[in-house]
Amino acid sequence: MSEIMLAQAEADELIKLEKYRENDDFYEYPSLGGKITIPLISADKREAFLLDISRGRIDLLKGTYQNRARQSIALVRLDFGGVRHRNPDDEEIQGAHLHSYKAGYGDRWAKPVPESDFPNIGDLWQTLFDFMRFCHITRTPNLVRGLFV
Numbered sequence: 525m526s527e528i529m530l531a532q533a534e535a536d537e538l539i540k541l542e543k544y545r546e547n548d549d550f551y552e553y554p555s556l557g558g559k560i561t562i563p564l565i566s567a568d569k570r571e572a573f574l575l576d577i578s579r580g581r582i583d584l585l586k587g588t589y590q591n592r593a594r595q596s597i598a599l600v601r602l603d604f605g606g607v608r609h610r611n612p613d614d615e616e617i618q619g620a621h622l623h624s625y626k627a628g629y630g631d632r633w634a635k636p637v638p639e640s641d642f643p644n645i646g647d648l649w650q651t652l653f654d655f656m657r658f659c660h661i662t663r664t665p666n667l668v669r670g671l672f673v
Contacts, residue, residue: 528597532627538593539600539625542567544663553649553670557581562665564591573599575661577652580605589652591659598631600624602655604645609634620645 530538546563554560556579564573573593580586586605593599603609604620611617611633620642621634637645642654649669656664 528594529630530597530625530627532625535593535597535599535625535627538571538573538597539591540660541571543573543591543659543661545661545665546572548666550666550668552668553577553652554579555670556584564661564665575656575659575665585646585648587648589655591655591661598623598625600655600659601631602637602642602651603634604637604648604651 543564559578562575576590578588590601601623609617620637623631
């Protein structure tokens, strides 16, 4: 977790802000064990964001999609592929889960993935686009689909 803290209202506004790809570069979806970070920018160009895409080393269906603000603040993170999470109150979330920034806790709280926003969590490619829509990334990066997606 980042040491930088935001007020909840500020974090909520950053999450809701419309985000665009910062450039027209092409990014290849990472292979097993790989990770890429893609720069994003707000529509008014006042805020910079990052989109992180990480893959597990062995499990084809394990990975993380994350949207960060101000370099180190995780606003939203989706962990999928059999991982589990324990919240600060000891509640355990089995399987895929969604982290959203919570004031005072950063990204340490998670909830089960809402099926209405992520209807096919097993389809990594579609789930990436669902995640970008969830994070309000409206001009999506130019992504090249890999062999194992």
